[in-house]
Amino acid sequence: MNASCQLAVCSHMRSLLISFLRTTQPRFTAVRRRHYEALLYRSHGHPNDVIKMEKMTLPDIGAMDVRLRMLAAPVNPADINMIQGTYGILPSLPAVGGNEGLAEVIEVGNQVTTLSPGDWVIPVDAEFGTWRIEAVCNERDLIPVPNDIPLLSAATIGVNPCTAYRMLHDFIQLKPGDTVIQNGANSAVGQAVIQIAASMGINTINIVRNRPDLQNLVQKLKALGANYIIAEEQLHKSSAENILKDVPKPKLALNCVGGPNAAYLVDHLDYGGKLVTYGGMSKKP
Numbered sequence: 332m333n334a335s336c337q338l339a340v341c342s343h344m345r346s347l348l349i350s351f352l353r354t355t356q357p358r359f360t361a362v363r364r365r366h367y368e369a370l371l372y373r374s375h376g377h378p379n380d381v382i383k384m385e386k387m388t389l390p391d392i393g394a395m396d397v398r399l400r401m402l403a404a405p406v407n408p409a410d411i412n413m414i415q416g417t418y419g420i421l422p423s424l425p426a427v428g429g430n431e432g433l434a435e436v437i438e439v440g441n442q443v444t445t446l447s448p449g450d451w452v453i454p455v456d457a458e459f460g461t462w463r464i465e466a467v468c469n470e471r472d473l474i475p476v477p478n479d480i481p482l483l484s485a486a487t488i489g490v491n492p493c494t495a496y497r498m499l500h501d502f503i504q505l506k507p508g509d510t511v512i513q514n515g516a517n518s519a520v521g522q523a524v525i526q527i528a529a530s531m532g533i534n535t536i537n538i539v540r541n542r543p544d545l546q547n548l549v550q551k552l553k554a555l556g557a558n559y560i561i562a563e564e565q566l567h568k569s570s571a572e573n574i575l576k577d578v579p580k581p582k583l584a585l586n587c588v589g590g591p592n593a594a595y596l597v598d599h600l601d602y603g604g605k606l607v608t609y610g611g612m613s614k615k616p
């Protein structure tokens with residue numbers, strides 16, 4: 332799938348999720364609910380073709396189980412790739428879409444010790460199927476999160492910020508004043524990299540794709556703590572090369588995109604530096 336098609340899919344999925352959540356707000360009645368709606372796929376394919384809203388039966392709550400109501404669930408590239416059948420981990424079908432999201436505990440089984448109604452939780456593992464209104468699962472499948480942080484931050488804390496944190500800590504020891512270079516810098520992971528790196532006193536050189544409102548994006552990334560932002564189309568021009576002379580050579584390069592863009596990162600690494608590839612958004616080797 333090319334990038335514009337992927338964006339169209341994401342926007343379609345987002346509208347589907349918004350209308351899904353609007354039309355299926357939970358109704359509390361004296362009658363115990365047995366069904367809930369979920370966005371389900373029964374075969375792999377283009378998400379617009381294979382994802383359908385279906386009514387599902389809620390299992391009974393066992394002694395160690397928890398009943399959840401989903402509060403928010405994002406659409407990440409991996410969710411789309413799983414539906415397409417092109418991701419490294421694939422669920423058995425039929426599957427509910429969505430790997431990440433925030434839920435509120437509604438009810439707990441009589442031997443649950445770690446959670447109470449009202450708690451906020453996120454799934455331990457991918458493949459949870461977060462595009463649903465309700466779920467019943469074992470308490471061990473959930474991680475509690477504080478419920479005094481912004482809801483959208485809690486709903487997106489489990490995948491992209493953790494990836495950014497690990498990449499900045501696991502591959503090379505960085506110290507204040509060091510430089511990290513990354514492409515796809517406006518991605519969710521890239522924005523987390525910018526913020527965590529800024530808090531560590533590390534310079535970031537951030538490559539993004541050009542767009543008509545590039546200046547708005549530059550302002551946004553600078554507000555997050557980005558030091559330098561280069562449009563992909565400016566790479567190899569003198570303005571970009573001058574930026575690279577202003578700061579120490581990057582010890583770490585983070586590759587979200589692949590293709591020639593990744594080769595540019597390698598070309599500018601310091602001696603002994605490391606390139607970490609965590610995405611392949613251009614679908615080029």
Ligand SMILES: NC(=O)c1ccc[n+]([C@@H]2O[C@H](COP(=O)([O-])OP(=O)(O)OC[C@H]3O[C@@H](n4cnc5c(N)ncnc54)[C@H](OP(=O)(O)O)[C@@H]3O)[C@@H](O)[C@H]2O)c1
Nearest residue numbers: 334408409494515517518519520540588609610611612613
């Ligand atoms: N390995 C891991 O543990 C891990 C964890 C999290 C995410 N990931 C991977 O990281 C990548 C980014 O995820 P995300 O959630 O941060 O994505 P996202 O927020 O949806 O952002 C996607 C990014 O990719 C760029 N992009 C899309 N198509 C492109 C193309 N053809 N050429 C160049 N750039 C392109 C977008 O740029 P524009 O704004 O210009 O479209 C944007 O910067 C995905 O591949 C995801 O699977 C891996």
